[in-house]
Structure formats: C-alpha cells, structure tokens
Amino acid sequence: MRTTKCQLLVTSLCVMLLGLCIATLSTVAHYGHRFTLISNISLDSNAYKVIHHSAFYFGICLSMTLILAALLSSAATVRESRCLTAMGFFCFALAFCGLIPAACWRYTHSTEVEDSMMDVYDFVYEEVRRNTSSFRRHELTAIHEAFLCCGKHSPFGDTTDVENKTCPPDQVHNEGQDCLQEIQDFLKKHMDFVFSLLGIAIGFTVYGMFLTSFLWFSIHFSSNLYRKGKYTLRER
Numbered sequence: 001m002r003t004t005k006c007q008l009l010v011t012s013l014c015v016m017l018l019g020l021c022i023a024t025l026s027t028v029a030h031y032g033h034r035f036t037l038i039s040n041i042s043l044d045s046n047a048y049k050v051i052h053h054s055a056f057y058f059g060i061c062l063s064m065t066l067i068l069a070a071l072l073s074s075a076a077t078v079r080e081s082r083c084l085t086a087m088g089f090f091c092f093a094l095a096f097c098g099l100i101p102a103a104c105w106r107y108t109h110s111t112e113v114e115d116s117m118m119d120v121y122d123f124v125y126e127e128v129r130r131n132t133s134s135f136r137r138h139e140l141t142a143i144h145e146a147f148l149c150c151g152k153h154s155p156f157g158d159t160t161d162v163e164n165k166t167c168p169p170d171q172v173h174n175e176g177q178d179c180l181q182e183i184q185d186f187l188k189k190h191m192d193f194v195f196s197l198l199g200i201a202i203g204f205t206v207y208g209m210f211l212t213s214f215l216w217f218s219i220h221f222s223s224n225l226y227r228k229g230k231y232t233l234r235e236r
Helices: 002-031 033-039 047-079 082-108 112-130 134-147 160-166 169-173 179-225
Strands: none
Touching: 002 033, 002 047, 002 179, 033 047, 033 112, 033 134, 047 082, 047 112, 047 179, 082 179, 112 134, 112 160, 112 179, 134 160, 134 179
16 A cells, blocks of 8 residues: 555646646636737637637636645545545546546647637738728737738738738848748647647546545555454453
8 A cells, every 4th residue: 555655646746736737828828918919809709719718717627626636635645534535536537527528629629729810810811901990900910029920921912011011020021921820830839738738637637546546445445454443341
C-alpha cells in the first residue's frame, strides 16, 4: 500500500499542476487581446463569441474539479480515509466525464474554432470593402495591428484600397501576411496545445481513478484485518 500512496501523491501533484495550467490557459484565452478583439465584434450571429465564453467556463470548472480531486486524494493518502478516497475518485471520474466530450468535440470539429474566427474577419473585411463605415474600419485596423497581418490576398487585385486604409504602414509596404492565413496558423497552434493538454489530463485522471479505487480497497481490507478500538473483557 505504501507504493500506491506514493504514486497517488505524485499523481495528485501532477493533476494539481494540470488544473492550474488549464485555469491559466482558459484565463489567457478569455482575456487575451487577440481573442477578445474578435469576440467583441458586434455581429448578428458571432459563432466564435459563443465558443469563446463556453470554453472559458468549461476550462475553469474543469480546472477546479482537477484541483479538488488532487487535494482530496492527497488528504486521503495522508489520513487513510475511505470517505476522502471515495470523494477523490468521484472528482477524478467527474473530470474524466468532462474531458472525454471535450476531446471528442475537438477531434470531430477540428477546424470549427478557426473557421468561426476567420468568418468574423471575413465579414468585417467585406463590410469595409463595400462601404467606408468608420466603425468597421476601426475594427479591421485593430485586427491588422493585433495579428500583424494585412488584408486578404486576392487574385483580382481590387482590394488594395482597403489595405492602404487599415493596415500598418510597414505591413502595406512589405506585403504583409494574409490575415486569414495568420489567424488560422495562430489558432491551430493554440488548439493543438489545448488538445495535447486534454490528452495528458485524460491519462492522469484514469490513473488517478485506478489509484484511488485501489487505495480504497486497501484501506477497507486492512481495517478489517487490523481492528482498532477498545476491547472489554467479560468476567467469567
């Protein structure tokens, strides 16, 4: 049982670090300048805004569940409590039930986040190209400055006026990066990191469930073998 307790303590430490990492990543993604810039653009149906807020709340809830599982498992290991061990197992199982759908969603909707953000940019760009709305032009300029890109590369060559008005001067002269490509590359790196983090978290939660269940049975059977308490001897 000593080996199991050591392994569970190390696993709890790793799970706590994972929880803190997920909480930090969720906060950065929610309040980061590039993410909020696209999310705050007013559209009739901004699909990215829904994903943006949902991902933040899911990430915070998941991180709290992982940290709670780590704390309960550590306390259960030190105190050898069946109740705390069962609660730790439940938190690991709860985190696992949240991680699996998230990983499956990312796998089945591999480009939905990138597509939704590019749709927002495409809409703003076309609005500026069709009319000279100062509000949309300001939003497009902010996107170009945030992503260090310049417009869309068109084979027809009829969009140079938009780039001249909204791109930073150095990007216009140096034929800056296509914004759609830049947004896609930026989000792909971010989502690949998130997917890797989900995979690691799934592995640790499964291992945590195995260790807590094994520890629970060890404590249960050892308490039956070594009874603790006061005994009263009856007189003959």
